[in-house]
Amino acid sequence: MPGKTPATSGAGPRKRSDARRNEQALLDAAAAAFVATGIDATVREIASRAGVGIATIYRHFPTRADLVVAVFRHQLDALAAASDGADGGTPLDALRSWVGRFADFLITKHGLAEALHSDQAGFESLHAEFVDRLLPVLDALLQDCAKNGQVREDVRAYDLMLAIGNLCIGADTFPDYRSRDMIDLLLTGLTAPGGH
């Protein structure tokens, strides 16, 4: 497994100041490039935006995909934390609103959903990161609903998470496709009594 992004490892021997500066510049530049060009911005564009050489990317991130992971890591944390905002509604309301935020997140970052489930080399770590951070959240929301009998219990959180992510694909490639409607439809199916 490629993983092992710098940000992950606890404080090792402190890095040189220029190295720390460049790493942050790369994260900022990559975020900007992903917004402007999409997730598939080239490493040359990112390096150029950051004002560093190409090799500097690879000194800080094992691979292009790991840079993508690093850029979205803290946004992923925010998304994971956003499940607590279940202010007053039913567990099902909480689930619905969090799923909505999840979808917004994926749709807003052009190409993220596509990359997440792509079979292209290197993106397994992106997938793994999403699963690690978000699956527990979705699972908890789902179990709350199940306790209240609001959803059927034969649906696995993992399947649901990938399905929702998949439904976001194409949202900005095909303007006529209404991904959020389809996510609603999926959630409707979740609340139906239909047994095994």
Added chain:
Amino acid sequence: MPGKTPATSGAGPRKRSDARRNEQALLDAAAAAFVATGIDATVREIASRAGVGIATIYRHFPTRADLVVAVFRHQLDALAAASDGADGGTPLDALRSWVGRFADFLITKHGLAEALHSDQAGFESLHAEFVDRLLPVLDALLQDCAKNGQVREDVRAYDLMLAIGNLCIGADTFPDYRSRDMIDLLLTGLTAPGGH
């Protein structure tokens, strides 16, 4: 638009015999390569399997994506025709069974679902071909169900088709993902009364 695959255009001035032979060899070789390697088999592999040069591919198909379209075209026809086999069941049964065949088709061809909804250049024609051939079929099935009041009427066939296709993504990249369960869940949502 790139389209304009040779097979589409009606009989123009008859081509040379070796040209016809090579075109068929390319279609066969590509089909074999897609099974063995996946949709992302390289043009060099396909040319090599067909025993022709690389340029010969581009003499017959404007782009690699158009070759993919051509390979799946007749299989698409078979799939479109498969909707008539609604032997005795309800319209909803017919819908379910056809959707099942659609999903099998996408999942079996490794990488097809991914390519279908990818934003990568050139695959718009693949998307268009699927929509042209299959959307009318799905729409008819859906309207039959609606006549019987078996499905809600506020769901567009186009959205449903893309959604089902999307749910197939990752079926062979992530072995734990049960795409068919999620398609069932979506269809369950479709049969629920929930209005707008």
Added chain:
DNA sequence: TGCGAAGCGGAACGGTGCTCCGTATATTGG
């Protein structure tokens, strides 16, 4: 202030899809 180690830039490599051009061959008029 000097010096080793850590970090750097950009040329270079192997891999794509696609194009160009000199060569070979199928077809057809004599």
Added chain:
DNA sequence: CCAATATACGGAGCACCGTTCCGCTTCGCA
């Protein structure tokens, strides 16, 4: 049956991708 010509061919070459290599620069500490 044989030339002459349009048509088709093969593979080297191009531009672009992610990634690696290596000689040079800069940081940080004694």
